[in-house]
Amino acid sequence: MIFLSSMGVIGKKIEFYKTVAFVTYKEWAAYRSHMAVSLFVGPVFFLVQYFIWHAVFTTRGSLGGFTLEQMVTYYGISSVISYLTFDFADWNLQMLIRTGKFATFLLRPVTHVYFALAQKIGHRILSFWMEFIPVYLIFIFAFGIRLVPRFPVWTVISILLSFILAFLVNYCIGISGFWLIRTNGLRQALHLFKDICAGVFIPLTFFPSPIQKILLFMPFQYITFVPTRVFIGSYELGGVSFSIPEIVGIQALMVLAMVLFVTILWKKGIKRFSGVGI
Amino acid sequence: MIAENQFIRGVKAHFQAIKAALAGRMAYRGDFLLSTIIMLMAEMFAPAITFLIYSNGASFPGWGIYEVLLIQSIFMMARGIAFPFFFGMVWNTLSRVREGTLDILLIKPLGLVHLIIMTAFDCNDIGKLFGGVLLFAISMKHLPFPGFMQWVQFLLLFILSLVMLFAFALIMSALAIVWVGNSRIFEMFSAVTSFSQYPLSIFSKPIQTFITVIIPLGLLGFFPASVLLGKYSPQITAAIVSSIFFLIASFWFFKKMVRQYTSTGG
Numbered sequence: 029m030i031f032l033s034s035m036g037v038i039g040k041k042i043e044f045y046k047t048v049a050f051v052t053y054k055e056w057a058a059y060r061s062h063m064a065v066s067l068f069v070g071p072v073f074f075l076v077q078y079f080i081w082h083a084v085f086t087t088r089g090s091l092g093g094f095t096l097e098q099m100v101t102y103y104g105i106s107s108v109i110s111y112l113t114f115d116f117a118d119w120n121l122q123m124l125i126r127t128g129k130f131a132t133f134l135l136r137p138v139t140h141v142y143f144a145l146a147q148k149i150g151h152r153i154l155s156f157w158m159e160f161i162p163v164y165l166i167f168i169f170a171f172g173i174r175l176v177p178r179f180p181v182w183t184v185i186s187i188l189l190s191f192i193l194a195f196l197v198n199y200c201i202g203i204s205g206f207w208l209i210r211t212n213g214l215r216q217a218l219h220l221f222k223d224i225c226a227g228v229f230i231p232l233t234f235f236p237s238p239i240q241k242i243l244l245f246m247p248f249q250y251i252t253f254v255p256t257r258v259f260i261g262s263y264e265l266g267g268v269s270f271s272i273p274e275i276v277g278i279q280a281l282m283v284l285a286m287v288l289f290v291t292i293l294w295k296k297g298i299k300r301f302s303g304v305g306i
Numbered sequence: 307m308i309a310e311n312q313f314i315r316g317v318k319a320h321f322q323a324i325k326a327a328l329a330g331r332m333a334y335r336g337d338f339l340l341s342t343i344i345m346l347m348a349e350m351f352a353p354a355i356t357f358l359i360y361s362n363g364a365s366f367p368g369w370g371i372y373e374v375l376l377i378q379s380i381f382m383m384a385r386g387i388a389f390p391f392f393f394g395m396v397w398n399t400l401s402r403v404r405e406g407t408l409d410i411l412l413i414k415p416l417g418l419v420h421l422i423i424m425t426a427f428d429c430n431d432i433g434k435l436f437g438g439v440l441l442f443a444i445s446m447k448h449l450p451f452p453g454f455m456q457w458v459q460f461l462l463l464f465i466l467s468l469v470m471l472f473a474f475a476l477i478m479s480a481l482a483i484v485w486v487g488n489s490r491i492f493e494m495f496s497a498v499t500s501f502s503q504y505p506l507s508i509f510s511k512p513i514q515t516f517i518t519v520i521i522p523l524g525l526l527g528f529f530p531a532s533v534l535l536g537k538y539s540p541q542i543t544a545a546i547v548s549s550i551f552f553l554i555a556s557f558w559f560f561k562k563m564v565r566q567y568t569s570t571g572g
Binding site: 069082086 | 341347348351354355358363364367485487490491494496497498500501507509
């Protein structure tokens with residue numbers, strides 16, 4: 029009986045978060061032209077990268093462990109993956125804390141972290157057909173990039189883990205709002221650091237070897253570099269090679285470590301929150 | 307005499323607005339300092355890629371590392387002047403249109419363009435200028451020192467790069483009037499101008515024509531750098547003429563969009 033009752037509560041909660049995701053989807057669908065900007069921005073940025081690497085590879089056969097084709101594919105894959113994993117949980121949480129609106133979450137029978145995750149799911153579902161599919165097709169047909177994963181199942185798992193990890197890392201940044209009043213600067217700093225360490229701007233194999241070794245132990249490479257390498261079908265960083273199932277397993281462990289870190293940080297941060305007359 | 311008075315009044319108002327913006331920003335000094343450093347680091351993206359490419363033994367054919375860094379430093383310096391002093395007009399217009407407060411500017415006794423510029427001074431972006439000047443100095447130290455005429459030509463082309471950025475700011479502000487609340491126009495700007503940070507020769511002929519004649523993006527970095535390097539490009543004249551047309555077109559577009567502005571009174 030108790031089991032059935034608790035199942036009912038869980039079912040209701042899932043229903044609630046599904047509604048949050050759906051409402052977020054509907055809300056952002058009203059601004060779909062904003063999302064459609066990606067159809068211009070993504071290919072234009074890619075075009076510049078395409079010419080940069082074409083020029084660079086005229087002087088070399090391979091660079092940083094990449095051939096020209098692999099390099100162009102790397103940027104293509106990392107661009108489309110970013111549409112699936114993009115996150116702004118940090119901005120949302122910091123805004124709620126700064127304005128005091130976060131107090132309303134403390135009064136509701138809602139866990140904010142799940143609420144924020146549901147929002148992200150709704151937002152990214154919209155992005156899937158508004159950004160991911162069109163840009164994916166542009167890359168295939170306009171640029172002739174082979175965007176077919178070598179191990180489709182592992183690639184999907186890796187992208188899902190990257191989706192959660194991007195959320196958890198950003199949520200940590202958001203939690204810093206409990207300690208700081210104005211956090212725009214810090215947020216931008218952490219985002220820049222995260223993107224550099226994730227391999228968004230340039231593959232991590234271009235960095236000096238000691239830095240590559242440090243990056244192995246940080247969560248950032250698992251957001252972009254790892255899913256991109258899983259998509260390509262091989263992984264190596266800092267002279268260390270892993271098979272695809274191994275690196276996806278390590279990525280899953282990193283997600284668990286981040287869950288633990290977010291939980292600890294949240295418990296410390298929430299004690300500092302105060303909001304009056306919201 | 308009246309025109310002169312109006313000019314002085316406008317300059318005074320402008321400085322007053324900058325003073326107020328600085329005072330407001332200094333209320334959060336820590337965040338200001340951090341934001342300035344971040345702006346500088348974010349601008350270092352293209353130079354960092356250049357450095358990593360060359361440190362891995364590769365290169366852009368026909369271009370040395372300091373020549374490429376010179377192009378990128380000029381791009382940074384142009385943005386470092388444009389962003390604090392007038393490019394804030396884009397964000398200002400965007401937020402005012404969304405909030406309905408652009409009306410307040412429309413009824414004030416100063417030109418709209420002047421008002422949206424002076425109420426948008428952003429000192430955070432000074433970091434871009436510092437970074438640009440530093441990178442410029444480092445690059446020039448490793449390159450042959452240019453002659454007097456080369457410096458004069460560089461200065462003229464650098465002014466044109468600011469004119470180009472002003473034209474971009476006008477077009478983006480105009481877009482912000484009709485495309486309400488879409489902050490992604492900044493991403494569009496970044497995407498388009500990313501062509502300006504690399505040697506023109508790496509792009510295909512149609513793209514070279516596009517960034518020289520249609521939208522002279524080459525003026526934002528490549529052409530000013532090429533005169534300092536003595537690598538004169540025959541496309542410079544076309545780019546200069548095109549930049550003037552681009553500025554005129556941007557004013558026309560801005561005025562047209564302002565006429566389309568509708569509001570319920572804020």
